[in-house]
Amino acid sequence: MGTTDEQERLLHGPRRDLDRARRDPATWNDLVFRAEHTGEGRVTDRNGAARFGVLWALQYDRRPEDLPLLRFLLQEQATFYREAVPMGLAPDLTLAGFLVAEHRQVEDVWLHWTAKNISFDTALGYHLYHLLTGGIAATVEVVRASSHPERDRLLKDITPSRHTDTAVEEWLEEQRRIFPADPAEESLKTWAYHAARLGEREASRLFMTEWAAGGPRTDDTLNTLQFHLAHLGYLTEAVAVQKEAVAICQSPPESSLKASKLLQLxxxxxxxxxxxxxxxxxxxxxxxxxxxxxxxWMGMWIAVVKEYFLLVPVAPDKNTSRRLLAEADEQLRGVPQKWLNGVIDPAITAAEHLNDTDKRSRYQSLQAAGRHQQDQQRSPGPAATS
Incomplete structure (x- = not known):
């Protein structure tokens, strides 16, 4: 199946769900943020893929009557970020924000303000102009008349003279290029990311591989392809791509850049x-x-040591495991305490794998010393006396 056929197949479900949401608002309950806690301590969203699918279908089929649905989706996406995304910002939130902003309703200013102020990353990446598409003067007037507790803070952000309606209009045009209304204008890389959000691993792999094949095999292209394949779980293909990245690296063999690529491999x-x-x-x-x-490059040296420790439990025999542990242990000696975060746990696991009680005790002592140092840095100093 070619990419065009796969694109049509991929959009079939989201379009069906959008039609259902338009006909029956009661079905919006299937798009509400539903937290699920994973064994690794992360929070996922049971309805996240379905909600994004409807949002994506709305990008290609924009109607004035969809504003209530769009507001609902933006609110739920903001809730998802607040509850489950401690850092970062992706198009699942900015697309929802843009589609609401495109309706240019001044009363949506507080909804956008909520989305913007979820985290440090959203504060930086969710553009202030989302809030101003209803017109700067009208927005300022509405905010000034509000009793919202964030009123003064928002006014401080939107009143500087550098904000103009012309600049907001130019921003909207830029967003229309980023989020085109025609699916044919989307890049295959975007299709790959969206397919992954829908849980369509094979389609995502196809789109990203086709995207990478459409241009020169640059370092940036290979890095994007490798990372995406690994994220999808296609590790054998990711390994092959990373080997290619190592092979084309123009840096000298003895260099930090070459080492960085090898460590990823x-x-x-x-x-x-x-x-x-x-x-x-x-x-x-x-x-x-x-x-x-x-x-x-101390951080990179520590990454090397950490990988030696991580290989100890998966070595094919005990002799190889002992050799790897000895090598890692030798490299670890004399390393400043501040560089040991992230290394001690694999070191303890490696020592336990070989029942090496001496090394395990020493690593546990290093771990305790590190925690004590962190506690001292976090605790306030002695109170001043008069």
Whole structure:
């Protein structure tokens, strides 16, 4: 099946759900944020894919009468971000905001303000002009007449003279290019991301692979392709792409950039269950860093040490595990405490795997010392005396 046929197939469900939502508002309950707690401590949204599907279908079929539905979707998406997305901002929120803003209703100013003030990242990335598409003067008047507790703070943001209706109109035009009304104008990369949000792994892989094949195999293209394939769970393909990225790297063999790419390959090989490939790449990463002064790249050296520890439990035999643990232990000695976060837990696991009580005790002591240091840094100093 080609990408065009796959696009049509992918949009069939969202279009059906949009038609259902338009006919019966009672079905909107199926689009409400529903929290589900995972075993890893994360919060997911049971209705997230369905809600995004309706939102995506609305992008390609915009009608004036859909404003109540759009407001509802933006509110639910904001709730999802507030409850489950501690950092970051993606098009699932900015698309909802744009589609509401395009209706240019001044009374939506507080809905946009809520979306903008969810987190540090939304405060930066959710553009203030979402709030001003009803006209700057009219928006200022509505906010001034409001008794909202955020009234003064919002007025401070929207009254500077640098904001003009012309600038807001230019921003709207830019958003229309980012979120086109015609599906044919979307890039295959966008199709890949949206397919992933709908849980369509194979379609997402197809779109991203086709997107990457449409241009030169640059470092940025390969990085995007590798990351997306790995995120989808296609680890063998991600490994192949990362090997290509390592091969085309223009930096000298002994460089931090080459080491960084090799370390990413180590992680992918380990996740794919290829121990031999992971170890080979890890040794190459260490060699690449061997000629680089330690102090600027301490974080990268620690990443190498961490990967040695992570390989200990998956080594094919005990002798190999012991050799890896000895290598990691040697590299760990003398490292400043501040660099050890994220390394000690894998170190303890590696020592326990080999029943090495001496190393486990030493790593646990390092862990306790690190926690004590953090507690001291967080606690207030002694109160001043008169």
């Amino acid at each position: 180590v992680k992918l090989e380990r996740q794919a269950g290829n121990f031999a490939g992971a170890l080979q790449s890890l040794e190459a990463a260490g060699q690449a860093l061997s000629a680089v002064p330690d102090w600027p």
